[in-house]
Amino acid sequence: MSENKNSLYRKALLFTIVAAITVLIGTFVTMFYPMMRPEMHPKLENLKPFTPLQLAGRDIYMREGCMNCHTQTVRPLKADVLRYGDYSKAGEFFYDRPHLWGSKRTGPDLARIGGKYPDDWHYQHMANPQAFYEKSNMPKYNFLTNKKIDIDKTVAGLKVLGISYKPEEIEELKSKNEMDAIVAYLQQLGTSVSRKTVISVDENTVEEKSPLSGKSDAVAEGQRLYKIECVGCHGKNAEGNIGPAFADTQRTEKELFLLIANGSEGAMPGYANQFTREKIWALVEYVKSLKKQ
Numbered sequence: 001m002s003e004n005k006n007s008l009y010r011k012a013l014l015f016t017i018v019a020a021i022t023v024l025i026g027t028f029v030t031m032f033y034p035m036m037r038p039e040m041h042p043k044l045e046n047l048k049p050f051t052p053l054q055l056a057g058r059d060i061y062m063r064e065g066c067m068n069c070h071t072q073t074v075r076p077l078k079a080d081v082l083r084y085g086d087y088s089k090a091g092e093f094f095y096d097r098p099h100l101w102g103s104k105r106t107g108p109d110l111a112r113i114g115g116k117y118p119d120d121w122h123y124q125h126m127a128n129p130q131a132f133y134e135k136s137n138m139p140k141y142n143f144l145t146n147k148k149i150d151i152d153k154t155v156a157g158l159k160v161l162g163i164s165y166k167p168e169e170i171e172e173l174k175s176k177n178e179m180d181a182i183v184a185y186l187q188q189l190g191t192s193v194s195r196k197t198v199i200s201v202d203e204n205t206v207e208e209k210s211p212l213s214g215k216s217d218a219v220a221e222g223q224r225l226y227k228i229e230c231v232g233c234h235g236k237n238a239e240g241n242i243g244p245a246f247a248d249t250q251r252t253e254k255e256l257f258l259l260i261a262n263g264s265e266g267a268m269p270g271y272a273n274q275f276t277r278e279k280i281w282a283l284v285e286y287v288k289s290l291k292k293q
Contacts, residue, residue, distance in 0.1 A: 044091035047192040049163040050171055050185075056154045057185025060144070060178050062100065069138070071102035072111045072189065082273045085112035086196050097160060107138060112190040115266050120242045121233065122183045132232030133165025144179040199273040201261040203254070209290070212255045212281045225279060233268070238290050243268060247290040256284045 008015055008288065048059065074080050076087040088111055093099050117125075125132050127142035151173050158165050212218035226238075233243035237242070240246075251259070260280050263270030 042091035042223075043094040044089060044192045045090060046194075047094055048188075049095055050158075050161070050188075052154050052158060052165050053149075053176060053181055053184045054188050055157050055161075055163070055185075056149045056173065056176075057181035057183070058100075059150075059153065059157065060182045062187055063266055067100045067102045068101070069102075069104065069106035071105050071109045073101040074109060074111045080109070082199070084109050085190070086193055089193060092190070092192055095163070097161060100140075110186065112193075112195070114189040114191040115188050115195070115221055116269055118242060118267055119183055119187065122186055123179060124242065125232065126179060126182065134231075136228065141179070141182075144182060145177055147178040149173045149176055149178060149181055200270065201258060201272050201277075203258055206254050206257050206261075208252070208254050210257075210281050210284050212278070212285050213253075215285065216283045218285040219289050221279065222282035222284070222289075225275070225283055226286055229271070230283075238287065244264075245268060246287045249291070252283055253288070256287055257281065260284070 074084045074087045129136040129138040234246055235241045238246035260283055261272040
């Protein structure tokens with residue numbers, strides 16, 4: 001077999017250049033070009049740009065390292081969806097640079113935290129997490145109340161992201177502190193996605209009277225659950241705080257069950273996706289035991 005002295009394979013330098021050009025063209029066509037197409041940067045219809053106050057809160061969230069303990073991504077897994085809500089969509093993160101998805105959940109995911117609780121809940125929880133969850137290892141952030149917002153940094157961030165703003169919005173920052181900012185940021189998380197009730201209880205399936213009535217072990221279990229989940233909003237002795245008082249409530253047993261199971265939009269999350277019916281009835285029994293004799 002004769003050798004072709006003019007073959008490309010015998011010219012090392014030329015072969016290297018041609019191979020490199022081929023690889024670069026392939027890389028551009030398969031990677032960089034698709035990244036520049038509009039469909040690679042989706043934006044949800046309901047997604048709104050950060051306000052100056054929210055963006056300031058986002059900067060504080062990053063500065064304090066919140067993403068080291070909290071993710072902002074609900075995975076398309078049953079356990080995630082049941083606990084946090086609808087799974088995350090790419091179009092939610094259009095204005096997030098850098099993204100704050102996180103990779104570790106020392107604390108809960110925050111992708112759907114916006115509107116789940118009232119503002120007062122966040123202010124009190126940020127200031128003293130242990131008042132809400134006794135065993136929480138989250139540090140107290142009450143010092144944020146005494147720190148003013150860095151307005152120049154916020155304006156620079158708005159310009160980098162290409163977000164328009166009004167002069168009065170910047171002026172408003174002068175009367176706000178860092179706690180106001182981070183609460184505003186948390187309250188917008190996930191609000192571009194329609195909130196779906198994963199599990200709710202039909203009132204027609206609930207008994208008028210508690211099936212655990214008179215059982216002391218049910219009261220004890222209800223007290224245990226109350227201390228874990230309810231103390232922060234309703235007080236240690238159900239005297240009320242952010243939420244209403246339960247000690248001497250006039251609600252019927254069925255009404256209490258439905259309130260605990262389904263919650264109240266923007267005020268109290270429902271626990272039907274977290275507790276069994278027996279546990280919810282145990283909470284009802286504990287609340288009943290608090291009524292004044």
